[in-house]
Amino acid sequence: MTSIAFRTEKLAKVYGAGPTAVHALRGADLELPLGEMTVLLGHSGSGKSTLLNILGGLDRATSGKAYFGDLELTHLKDRELTRYRREHVGFVFQFYNLVPSLTARENVALVTEIARGPMPAEEALERVNLGARMDHFPAQMSGGEQQRVAIARAIAKRPRVLLCDEPTGALDIQTGVTVLEALTGVNNEMGTTTVIITHNAEIQRIAHRTLVMADGQIVSQEVNQNRVQPSEVSW
Amino acid sequence: MSMLDRKLVRDFRRLWAQGLAIGLVAAAGVMTLLLGVATYQSLFETRQAYYERYSFADIFASATRAPLGLMDRIEALPGVALASARIEQRAVLDIEGMDEPATGLILSIPDTGEALLNRLYLAEGRLPEAGHAGEAVVSQAFADAHGFRPGDELSAIMGGVKRSLTISGIVLSPEFIYSIGGSDILPDDKRFGIIWMRYSDAAASYDLTGAFNSVSLKLQRDAVVPGVIGALDDLLRPYGGQGAYDRSQQISDQFLSAELTQLQAMSYIMPPIFLGVAAFLLNMTLARLISLEREQIGLLKALGYGSGAIGWHYTKFALTIAALGTLIGWGFGAWAGRGMASLYAEFYKFPFLLFQDRPSSFLISGLAAMVAAVLGSLQAVRNVAALSPAVAMQPPAPPVYRRFFLDRLGWTRMFPQGLTMALRNLTRKPVRALLTVVGVSLSTGLLVTGLFTTDSLEYIIDATYFRTDRQHATISLALPVSASGVEAIMRLPGVMAVEPTRTIAVNLRNHLSSRRTALTGKPANPELSRVTDSDLEPVPLPQTGIALSSMLADILQARVGDMLTVELLDGSEKVIELPVTLIVTQFMGLGAYMEISELNRALGESDLANGVHLMLDEDRTETLYDEVKDLPMAAGLALQRKSLEMFRETIGENLGISMGIYIALAVLIVFGVVYNTMRIQLSERARELASLRILGFTRLEVSVILLTELAILTAVAIPLGCVLGYVMGIGMSEGFKSELFRFPLVISRASYTTAGLVVLAATIVSAAIVQRRVANLDMIAVLKTRE
Numbered sequence A: 001m002t003s004i005a006f007r008t009e010k011l012a013k014v015y016g017a018g019p020t021a022v023h024a025l026r027g028a029d030l031e032l033p034l035g036e037m038t039v040l041l042g043h044s045g046s047g048k049s050t051l052l053n054i055l056g057g058l059d060r061a062t063s064g065k066a067y068f069g070d071l072e073l074t075h076l077k078d079r080e081l082t083r084y085r086r087e088h089v090g091f092v093f094q095f096y097n098l099v100p101s102l103t104a105r106e107n108v109a110l111v112t113e114i115a116r117g118p119m120p121a122e123e124a125l126e127r128v129n130l131g132a133r134m135d136h137f138p139a140q141m142s143g144g145e146q147q148r149v150a151i152a153r154a155i156a157k158r159p160r161v162l163l164c165d166e167p168t169g170a171l172d173i174q175t176g177v178t179v180l181e182a183l184t185g186v187n188n189e190m191g192t193t194t195v196i197i198t199h200n201a202e203i204q205r206i207a208h209r210t211l212v213m214a215d216g217q218i219v220s221q222e223v224n225q226n227r228v229q230p231s232e233v234s235w
Numbered sequence B: 001m002s003m004l005d006r007k008l009v010r011d012f013r014r015l016w017a018q019g020l021a022i023g024l025v026a027a028a029g030v031m032t033l034l035l036g037v038a039t040y041q042s043l044f045e046t047r048q049a050y051y052e053r054y055s056f057a058d059i060f061a062s063a064t065r066a067p068l069g070l071m072d073r074i075e076a077l078p079g080v081a082l083a084s085a086r087i088e089q090r091a092v093l094d095i096e097g098m099d100e101p102a103t104g105l106i107l108s109i110p111d112t113g114e115a116l117l118n119r120l121y122l123a124e125g126r127l128p129e130a131g132h133a134g135e136a137v138v139s140q141a142f143a144d145a146h147g148f149r150p151g152d153e154l155s156a157i158m159g160g161v162k163r164s165l166t167i168s169g170i171v172l173s174p175e176f177i178y179s180i181g182g183s184d185i186l187p188d189d190k191r192f193g194i195i196w197m198r199y200s201d202a203a204a205s206y207d208l209t210g211a212f213n214s215v216s217l218k219l220q221r222d223a224v225v226p227g228v229i230g231a232l233d234d235l236l237r238p239y240g241g242q243g244a245y246d247r248s249q250q251i252s253d254q255f256l257s258a259e260l261t262q263l264q265a266m267s268y269i270m271p272p273i274f275l276g277v278a279a280f281l282l283n284m285t286l287a288r289l290i291s292l293e294r295e296q297i298g299l300l301k302a303l304g305y306g307s308g309a310i311g312w313h314y315t316k317f318a319l320t321i322a323a324l325g326t327l328i329g330w331g332f333g334a335w336a337g338r339g340m341a342s343l344y345a346e347f348y349k350f351p352f353l354l355f356q357d358r359p360s361s362f363l364i365s366g367l368a369a370m371v372a373a374v375l376g377s378l379q380a381v382r383n384v385a386a387l388s389p390a391v392a393m394q395p396p397a398p399p400v401y402r403r404f405f406l407d408r409l410g411w412t413r414m415f416p417q418g419l420t421m422a423l424r425n426l427t428r429k430p431v432r433a434l435l436t437v438v439g440v441s442l443s444t445g446l447l448v449t450g451l452f453t454t455d456s457l458e459y460i461i462d463a464t465y466f467r468t469d470r471q472h473a474t475i476s477l478a479l480p481v482s483a484s485g486v487e488a489i490m491r492l493p494g495v496m497a498v499e500p501t502r503t504i505a506v507n508l509r510n511h512l513s514s515r516r517t518a519l520t521g522k523p524a525n526p527e528l529s530r531v532t533d534s535d536l537e538p539v540p541l542p543q544t545g546i547a548l549s550s551m552l553a554d555i556l557q558a559r560v561g562d563m564l565t566v567e568l569l570d571g572s573e574k575v576i577e578l579p580v581t582l583i584v585t586q587f588m589g590l591g592a593y594m595e596i597s598e599l600n601r602a603l604g605e606s607d608l609a610n611g612v613h614l615m616l617d618e619d620r621t622e623t624l625y626d627e628v629k630d631l632p633m634a635a636g637l638a639l640q641r642k643s644l645e646m647f648r649e650t651i652g653e654n655l656g657i658s659m660g661i662y663i664a665l666a667v668l669i670v671f672g673v674v675y676n677t678m679r680i681q682l683s684e685r686a687r688e689l690a691s692l693r694i695l696g697f698t699r700l701e702v703s704v705i706l707l708t709e710l711a712i713l714t715a716v717a718i719p720l721g722c723v724l725g726y727v728m729g730i731g732m733s734e735g736f737k738s739e740l741f742r743f744p745l746v747i748s749r750a751s752y753t754t755a756g757l758v759v760l761a762a763t764i765v766s767a768a769i770v771q772r773r774v775a776n777l778d779m780i781a782v783l784k785t786r787e
């Protein structure tokens, strides 16, 4: 394993065909070092989610290559992609996507049941400061709490990477901060390579690195010299 | 086309599979109702028309020998419109190309012209010509079984003399729409035929010139039936009158009436099941549709559409499905109706069948489907009305789950999450779960009742032929014989054992209830024709008193110890009192039994027999048959085992068809219920399931989670369905009960197993069809929208 977590070469994604085809990615190249937290910025429709979904094994590229370490994702079959997600990737989305019929603890246990060498569900919830609400159902929790359950569920299997698509998109500042604290905590303590998509440029101050996308390509890359704590961010 | 109608068309394109699944269930309801109503109507009307056109009599009676002069007095009885006298005798028939002898029922028609009552429908040839001795017409079923044409010949032992008869014509009679031999319990057209001859010809053979032994009456409209019967009995008593009876005890009519009752019972049971299930499925589907479309409904309301208009839109959706079901149901119903008609033509001999596609039955069945659709959409429409536009346009509150009792016990900690999810889903929507269980159990129950007919029939056959009446054959004798006569039969070739029996016509009375039946004398410990208790174990006949079959005991309201008044209908005018000493189990007919010498003593006669049961050496039956064909004293030969074989063939075929229908209908319900429940589940849980795929669950694991709930419901529904089947079986066995036969409630383990397996297989297939959609869950779409 190299020190690079993700690497892509001329990654392209086309939706549809013919005159109505949409080029969501047009040759995106990137390299993300292991253990880093990266923030991905860009206008709406620039291809951020598409890129993240391909890196996470949810979607397939039309052409180009994407690697997770030495593993070429762009070649994997459906079954292998499922295994890749199951073993290595944790996801956090804007709309939490919790199972409404399961409590917080059970939502996390859902993943620990199928993962290899997971941490106990309780520990994962403690890490996001939800030790007190383990037996609540999603409908009984606030948006921020639900998002933190989603993070606990994502990290419980000790994933190598954590991919977050607008994790604070549906939250107010204060709640957003608690979620970001949970993410930085995980990144610091467990060294999980983390990618965060956001529309909020302020958030890049907490990351090691910032990528900016436009029109399906990576247009700029910046390494952050002095990172700040989430609590110091405001928007 | 209005916008809402356009939406309706699009909804249909999207949901056509669900619509079709529900439509098919409704179609089954329409079809069974259409068939039930149409078949009932046509059978009822055909019978009525036949009876009227061919002057089927109202009252029947027979005697030993009454002078023709008595007819004037019979005709003069108050209430009698017409009376017709004739000769009725049994005869052993010898038919070329058939080893075993057949039994014929010889009936006379007047010397000139046609009979006044029970007129014949001439299918082929002509009636016997007066003065042409030896000419006869035969029943069509019998002729068909042998390929007889006018001009063919057969021999009959009539009055101890073998006569050759020439067939001049082939006929049908309203008396024998369903024809069954005297001592038989099953129809056998090859070995039982009805033969009509001119009066003088028959009278000469039986030494009955100037006399008759059978009479039929047509009543005036205002006649008092019991009064006429009593008066006729009084007139005939001195001549060995055997008790007059009306149509309700006329065998052929009895069978037809039993069939009509069964048809009616079926159209009360089946259509409501199917239409009820269809209504429930519509309700479920509409509820889901409305919850998916609440924002659109809110928008429509905000735009100024009234609750009524929107509710009507959803009702139209239900009505369209019902209309689809109605059309399919009508199509299949009309087609199956033709099949039913030809099936009836096989069993019941009508000269015509008034089976038409009746607008009324189409109307009734279509209306029933519409009513079911409206009932099914009622709740949905109410929900639409209750949605306020503002609330409707907000996303629905997230589903609230609660911990249920297993949670409180802490048990769920030990369950895999998939099971916990399934159990919580079930407790959150208990009504839907319950209705799904009801749907699947109904179909299991339906199958059990379908299969139970076979079990019950096998049980009856076993009880009748292998435990009770174990003889291979029975010779009925023209005149009673003494022990030496029985010994003569024992000496016939191929006869391995004989057992004498004495049968006389009696009228049994217990207080106000009375019944005309045959009283049979048997040895106290018979080897061949036995009587059995409720466990089908043979029991000896008591030395004194009378044994009654449980059905006869019910009719007479008699119990062991009761004193019965027994009127002997042999012309002796004797009346004796006998105690009921035993109740025996019997599934067909109304049997009454006595120890044979006790019966003879009561008759004031020495040991006589008028029938002999035989045990045969299977290898030497042919020589025996030849001898019986020439045996002067024989009036008939019943071959129980042969009849059984034949019965198994015909019945097996028909049971096969009806089994196929039951299975198809049950599978239809399972498919309708499971497919719709699963589609709705999938729609409600698509987001959750796609999230699981994102988390790295394989398709199989996700399917298992989706199917766990169904598995739980099926596991509950199938055993419940077996219980339901048992209960429905009780209903059916009660509904089918008649004086002719009783359907014991016997359901074999194999029937339960088969029913369970068929339902399970149908569930798995239906689920598999839906499950394929799990593969196409769009993971990415889920991420973009909030529910």
Ligand SMILES: Nc1ncnc2c1ncn2[C@@H]1O[C@H](COP(=O)(O)OP(=O)(O)OP(=O)(O)O)[C@@H](O)[C@H]1O
Pocket (backbone or CB within 6 Å): A015, A016, A022, A023, A024, A042, A043, A044, A045, A046, A047, A048, A049, A050, A051
């Ligand atoms: N399933 C699809 N079919 C067609 N076009 C699509 C599909 N999914 C995404 N696109 C298009 O691809 C482009 C990139 O979409 P993507 O979701 O990656 O953008 P994004 O940068 O995440 O935007 P946002 O910030 O709004 O989430 C957009 O133009 C979008 O319209």
Ligand SMILES: [Mg+2]
Pocket (backbone or CB within 6 Å): A048, A049, A050, A165
């Ligand atoms: Mg996006």
